Amino acid sequence: MTGPDLHDDLRSVAFLLGTWRGSGHGDYPTIEGFTYDEEISFTHAGKPFLFYLQRTWAPDGSPLHSETGYVRPVGADAAELVIAQPTGITEIHAGPVEGTTLRLRSVDVGLAPTAVDVRSTARTITVSGGELVYRLEMAAVGQPLQFHLEAKLHRI
Amino acid sequence: MTGPDLHDDLRSVAFLLGTWRGSGHGDYPTIEGFTYDEEISFTHAGKPFLFYLQRTWAPDGSPLHSETGYVRPVGADAAELVIAQPTGITEIHAGPVEGTTLRLRSVDVGLAPTAVDVRSTARTITVSGGELVYRLEMAAVGQPLQFHLEAKLHRI
Secondary structure, eight states, X not given: OOOOOOOGGGGGGGGGOEEEEEEEEEXXXXXXXXXXXXXXXXXXXXXXXXXXXXXXXXXXXXXXXXEEEEEEEETTTEEEEEEEETTTEEEEEEEEEETTEEEEEEEEEEEOTTSOOEEEEEEEEEEETTEEEEEEEEEETTOOSEEEEEEEEEEO | OOOOOOOGGGGGGGGGOEEEEEEEEEEETTEEEEEEEEEEEEEOOSSSSEEEXXXXXXXXXXXXXXXXXXXEEETTTEEEEEEEETTTEEXXXXXXXXXXXXXXXXXXXXXXXXXXXXXXXXXXXXXXXXXXXXEEEEEETTOOSEEEEEEEEEEO
8 A cells, every 4th residue: 555755844753653552551549550452553644744543442352541633743853742532631742852752741731621630741652673662641630740651562 | 344332422422423525615814715625534432432533635635634533422412522633733622412413612722832823613513414514613813713614524
């Protein structure tokens, strides 16, 4: 299958492209620790952004979280990430691209009237040797910014 | 193809489900009027929300806008819509579901550091006889809330 050529502006984040599968674990002071399976895809349509789609499942196969959005390169060494979540939360992130590592901090979190109180998140995504590892920290429900999720995925 | 059963909470917004294709026109005081082709899909995975994906193309086939997110029913007669856009903008909407019409006003607009200044939008989506019509008003770049987009699509 052939698609449109990669937009020049996407060179700095092209390392994310593809479909990734793996598993992760989560924890937070207000919940029980848990494990999950995950699939992430980053695709492009010839425009200067990546389309991002993520889904996770419990070990028994039932769907857990999902989120979707876009990665926007800013110059050659920074990026923004805009995300919508079915929990009624939007996140806008910005941060540097350091080689094949994306270091993001939320600059805006939007909450639907019925959403839980998330204040900020920080996400680090690293790709190395066909493996994508991310770590997500979160400040929510009165808790300070701290570890929430970590996962390791392989490009399929 | 069989999928998971529809979640009970989705009954009020089930009229949106499917893939829709059609065309629309846009205008704003700061730009030239334009026309576009569009495809929208609303899907579900057995959870109490719809996944929303939208793309538009210029008459010559080149990609224009896109956005993605989720529809969250709130009780039997209201809904929230959370959206991410590759322009670096997130929107959170809330409003009533009146039969097969969804009347949404933005309650939050998030802007990435490099995004243009959108203040608010209002979206009305109506489904009738296999046809989906929406109208979008927008307050942006110093202009008051006013007509921006209107489109008519058919379920395929």
